[in-house]
Amino acid sequence: MASTEIARQAGEGVRAVPLAGHVGFDSMPDQLVNKSVNRGFCFNILCVGETGLGKSTLMDTLFNTKFEGEPTQHNQPGVTLKSNTYELQESNVRLKLTVVNTVGFGDQINKEDSYKSIVEFIDAQFEAYLQEELKIKRTLHSYHDTRIHACLYFIAPTGHSLKSLDLVTMKKLDSKVNIIPIVAKSDAIAKSELAKFKIKITSELVSNGVQIYQFPTDDESVAEINSTMNSHLPFAVVGSTEEVKIGNKMVKARQYPWGTVQVENENHCDFVKLREMLIRVNMEDLREQTHTRHYELYRRCKLEEMGFKDTDPDSKPFSLQETYEAKRNEFMGELQKKEEEMRQMFVQRVKEKEAELKEAEKELHEKFDRLKKLHQDEKKKLEDKKKSLDDEVNTFKQKKTAAELLQNQAQQAGGSTTLKRDKERKN
C-alpha cells in the first residue's frame, strides 16, 4: 500500500492539528509489521563471480546454514544461472531466500558474452513481475517476487586491480541491480596490500562510472553506521562453515599452519560488516530500491519500447493494457499462422511423396506382371518345344522300333523271303 510523503508545508493545503488525547493510531507500524510477518518475506541474492571464489561458502556462512549443492566444474561452455529457494525462519520471521549463482563465470576462453546470461536472467525476473502487474486479474499480494534484490560481486584477491571482465560486467549490471562488491577469499591478501587494493578498486569503479549500491544515509537512526560502512566498500570477506576452538568458544574460522582466520573477527575480515549491512540494517532498503528504481526503469524502458507514451491521458488505460495484449495476440496469431503454413507444407510434401511412391509401386507391379507374363510365355514355349521334342523322340523311337522290327522281319523274311523267292522261282 502506498502512502505519500507527508507534506508539512502549509502550501500543500494540509494543516497539522494537535490531538487532545491518545487516539491509538500509533499502533499502525505494528499493524503493518504484523501483516508482513503473516505474509512472510522474500529476499533474492545473486552471486556473481568466478568459479572457486567461495560464493557458496559465503552464503552458507552468512545464513548460518548448509545450502545444497556440490562445487561446480570449470569446464562449462557458457555462463548459466542456477537458482535455489530456501525457507528460513528466525523467531517469528519467515524468509523465502533465493540464492542465484553464476555457474561457469570466467571459465571460458572467450568471455565477451559472459555478462549476457546474467543480464537476461535479471531482466526475466523483471519481466515476470511486469506481466503479473499488467494482468487483468492479478494477485500481486501473494506473488512470489523473484526480482534480484542484491548482487554480491565477488572480486578475485589478486591484489592489483579489477579484471576487465569485472568492470564490463559490473557496468552492465549497475543500472539493473544493487551491486555490492566484495573481495573474496581475502585471507590471501596481506592487510597492508588490502587497503591499497580497496582503494584501487574503488577508484577504478568511479573512473569507469560504475554505480554500486550506497547504503542509505537519509534516515538518522542508521545514517551514521551506513556512511561508515560505505567507506569500507568493497568488503573483504572470508567464508567458512567450519568451527575452530579459540579460547573456550567455538568460532567459524579457517585454520592455517601459521594461524587461524576468524570469520567474525572484525580485525581479520569484513564479514561482520557485510552481514550487518546486507541483512540486519538494509535488507528492506535493498528491496525497496529494487522495486522503486531498478524495476521502474525496466518497466519504463520496456513500455516505451513497445510504443507507449504518456501523452494522451484519455487513451492510457486502453492503450496500455490492451495494446500489450493485442500485440501479444498479434504475435501469437503470426506464430500460429506460421505454424499452420509449415503444417500445410509438410502435409503437401507428404502427399507428393506418397504419390511418387505410389507411382513407383505401380510401375513395379506392372513390371513384375510383364516379367511374369514373359516368363510364362517362355515357359510355354519351352514346354511346347519339349513336347515337340518328346514327340520327335517318340516318333524316332517308334521308327526305330519299327525299323528294328522290319529288320528282324526282314532277316526272318530274308530267310523266308529267300525261301519265298526260291519258292517263287520254283513256281
Added chain:
Amino acid sequence: LTDAIPHHPNPQGKGEKSHGGDFSYVGIDAILEQMRRKAMKQGFELNLMVVGQSGLGKSTLMNTLFKSKVSRNKSVQSNPEERIPKTVEIKSISHDIEEKGVRMKLTVIDTPGFGDQINNENCWQPIMKFINDQYEAYLQEEININRKKRIPDSRVHCCIYFIPPTGHCLRPLDVEFMRRLSKVVNIVPVIAKADTLTLEERDSFKQTIREELRANGIDVYPQKEFDEDAEDRMINDKIREMIPFAVVGSDQEYQVNGKRLLGRKTKWGTIEVENIAHCEFAYLRDLLIRTHMQNIKDITGSIHYETYRVRRLNESNGHVISQTSDHMAVQPKANGQLEEQPGALQANGVAAQHEALSHEM
C-alpha cells in the same frame, strides 16, 4: 524448497551489533525493525467517508474519534440557505496528525445533503462517482509510464454509515445505499446518537439490522469472505456479532468521579463516551484505528480497487477488439493526425462511456 532452519536465535538486539558470542544469530528478524523505521518515515494515510442524514452527529463523531477538529463543523455555516444542500455534495478535508512519532494524513470526506431531500432517489450516485473517481485516479497513475515513486492514495478506505436511532428497522434508503456501496467500499454501519435507546431497545434494534443486512445480501466490514485464517475469523466473528456499533460522540469534557472524561451531560446523568457500559464508541475506535486500520486499507487496495481495475480494463478491451491493429499505439504528438485517427476518437468515446458506466450501480 529445502528447509534450512538456523539454530535457535538469540533474542538480543535486533538491529544492533551482536557479534562475538551469538554466531548462530543471522539477523533476519531485523527486517521487522527496518520495516517499522521505513513506515515511520513515510507516514500513513487514511481516508474516511461519513454518510448519513444531517443532524446525526457525523462531524462530532469524527472529532471524537481523532480527538481534534478534523471534520467540518456545521456551526461554521451561518447562512440558513446554505445549510442543506440541494444535492449531495462531497467535501473532503485533510489534516496531518501525529502521535508518538507516527505521522498520519487523515482525510475526512463529508457528504452533506445525503438523505435530506424530499425525493432521495439516486442520492448515492454522487458518492459512488466520487469513490470510483478515486479508484480511477489511482489506476491512471499506476498505468503511467513515468509514475510516481509512491502513488498518492486518495481511495476511500472506509465509509461510516450513520443509521438514525429509530429503534425499528432499516429504512429503504439505508438498505439501498448499503446494498450498492458495500460492493465498492468497506462499509461500517453505526447507530448514531445511541443515547436515545435503552440497552434492550439497542440490542433488538441491532438484531433487526443484522437480519435485514443478511436478508438483503449486504456484506459490511469485516466481510466474511476476506477472513484470512481461523484466528482472523474468530476475531472478526466477535465483531460481526456486535455491529452496528451504537455510538455517541462528544468533544466536550466533563468531570466524572474526579476524572475529566469526554461525555454528554444531561439532566439525568452524564453519558461517558469512552465507557463501554454506556455506548460502543470504544469498540468502533478500536476497530477503525487500533486494530483493523491496516486491514481496512488492505481490503480496499487488494479487493475493491482490483475489482474496479478488472472491470475497467475489461471495458476498454471490449471496445478495442473492433479496432484495427495499426491504430493501437496512440502517439498523437508524433504525427499531427490526431483527429483522423479513430483511435483517439475511440478513446474519447470510450472515456465518455466510462463516465456513464461508473454511475450505473
